[in-house]
Amino acid sequence: MRGFPTLRSMTHQRSIEDLRAEVDQINRDLLTLLSKRGEVVAQIGHAKTQEGRPNHYDPAREDKQLKEIESLNPGPFTSAAVKAIFKEIFKASLDLEESNDKKQLLVSRKVKSEDTVLDIDGVRIGGDAPPIIVAGPCSIESEDQMEQTAAFLAAKGVKILRGGAYKPRTSPYGFQGMGVDGLILGSRVAKEHGMLFVTEVMDTRDVEIVAEHADILQVGARNMHNFALLREVGRSRRPVLLKRGLSATIEEWLYAAEYILSEGNSEVILCERGIRTYEKWTRNTLDLSAVAIAKQETHLPVIVDVTHAAGRRDLLIPLAKAALAVGADGIHVEVHPSPATALSDNEQQLDFAGYDKFSDSLSGLLRQPVGV
Numbered sequence: 430m431r432g433f434p435t436l437r438s439m440t441h442q443r444s445i446e447d448l449r450a451e452v453d454q455i456n457r458d459l460l461t462l463l464s465k466r467g468e469v470v471a472q473i474g475h476a477k478t479q480e481g482r483p484n485h486y487d488p489a490r491e492d493k494q495l496k497e498i499e500s501l502n503p504g505p506f507t508s509a510a511v512k513a514i515f516k517e518i519f520k521a522s523l524d525l526e527e528s529n530d531k532k533q534l535l536v537s538r539k540v541k542s543e544d545t546v547l548d549i550d551g552v553r554i555g556g557d558a559p560p561i562i563v564a565g566p567c568s569i570e571s572e573d574q575m576e577q578t579a580a581f582l583a584a585k586g587v588k589i590l591r592g593g594a595y596k597p598r599t600s601p602y603g604f605q606g607m608g609v610d611g612l613i614l615g616s617r618v619a620k621e622h623g624m625l626f627v628t629e630v631m632d633t634r635d636v637e638i639v640a641e642h643a644d645i646l647q648v649g650a651r652n653m654h655n656f657a658l659l660r661e662v663g664r665s666r667r668p669v670l671l672k673r674g675l676s677a678t679i680e681e682w683l684y685a686a687e688y689i690l691s692e693g694n695s696e697v698i699l700c701e702r703g704i705r706t707y708e709k710w711t712r713n714t715l716d717l718s719a720v721a722i723a724k725q726e727t728h729l730p731v732i733v734d735v736t737h738a739a740g741r742r743d744l745l746i747p748l749a750k751a752a753l754a755v756g757a758d759g760i761h762v763e764v765h766p767s768p769a770t771a772l773s774d775n776e777q778q779l780d781f782a783g784y785d786k787f788s789d790s791l792s793g794l795l796r797q798p799v800g801v
């Protein structure tokens with residue numbers, strides 16, 4: 430019996446090898462076209478950046494292309510399959526545009542590969558410098574309080590004294606800080622003990638006066654999105670300690686730093702201080718990956734404020750150890766002679782005995798730069 434003719438006997442069948450060779454050539458052609466598309470799209474991305482459009486995603490443009498692709502689809506692939514492939518192409522194109530954009534950020538390691546090491550009157554921060562400690566009370570409250578704290582911390586080798594003169598309080602009726610008197614006091618006491626003085630500036634109108642008294646200007650978490658303030662501290666020519674915003678993404682934090690660098694001030698210290706999450710057992714959630722990412726993606730020093738991250742004293746030692754283990758260039762911790770009577774944050778500041786225990790536990794990690 431001869432039976433029905435098979436497909437093979439009806440057509441001249443090409444061998445699998447032969448067909449695969451043709452597929453290989455089509456792949457090469459597709460790749461050439463894809464690369465060509467990528468280059469054109471990169472130019473679109475560049476033009477968008479120059480127009481000041483940081484968000485390159487354009488769903489309307491994608492939709493228009495998908496509609497045309499659907500109407501022209503000759504088969505054999507279904508429209509759904511072809512659309513899925515093109516959506517992947519749009520996604521890769523968008524990633525390309527955005528990564529090109531990031532490459533040009535002044536904070537990026539792609540622009541400056543070596544670590545930025547700050548040298549503020551001989552105090553080195555970042556790079557191969559040993560991790561630093563920034564310590565002091567939440568608020569500057571009195572001469573006695575500052576004098577006692579500075580004398581204690583200086584004797585322990587702490588080189589940077591912190592203290593808030595302007596306090597961003599949740600309630601407008603809470604203690605708002607000593608203002609200019611606090612600045613004068615903080616800077617005098619720090620100088621007397623051979624320390625640098627860091628304090629927060631909250632208002633563009635105060636940048637000049639704060640820069641006159643402080644060695645480092647702090648931009649607090651609540652002001653990380655205050656772009657006018659970021660620009661102003663960028664023009665101030667004082668090093669800036671930039672805290673990450675309460676709910677800021679890493680990208681937003683790095684863009685905030687970019688604002689400062691773009692004004693010509695490259696002396697920025699990033700400070701991770703925990704972010705808001707659903708977790709209630711800590712005041713914030715310390716984001717250690719943000720520290721590792723900021724170290725990887727930027728050339729700036731990164732420190733960790735363990736006090737605000739935890740909001741509780743019993744976690745300060747393990748969190749500081751973890752921060753140093755992931756590469757932090759320093760630790761920020763609040764210390765007060767009598768936390769119970771402090772005018773702000775009295776739940777979380779360390780007393781002197783607490784600080785002794787804290788620094789003893791970290792001593793091995795503080796002497797040597799981690800990873801060297």
Ligand SMILES: O=C(O)C(=O)C[C@]1(C(=O)O)C=C[C@@H](O)C=C1
Nearest residue numbers: 473485486487490491519522523
């Ligand atoms: O046409 C643009 O605006 C592009 O940025 C290019 C492109 C694309 O790949 O076609 C990429 C991302 C946008 O979401 C839309 C379109």
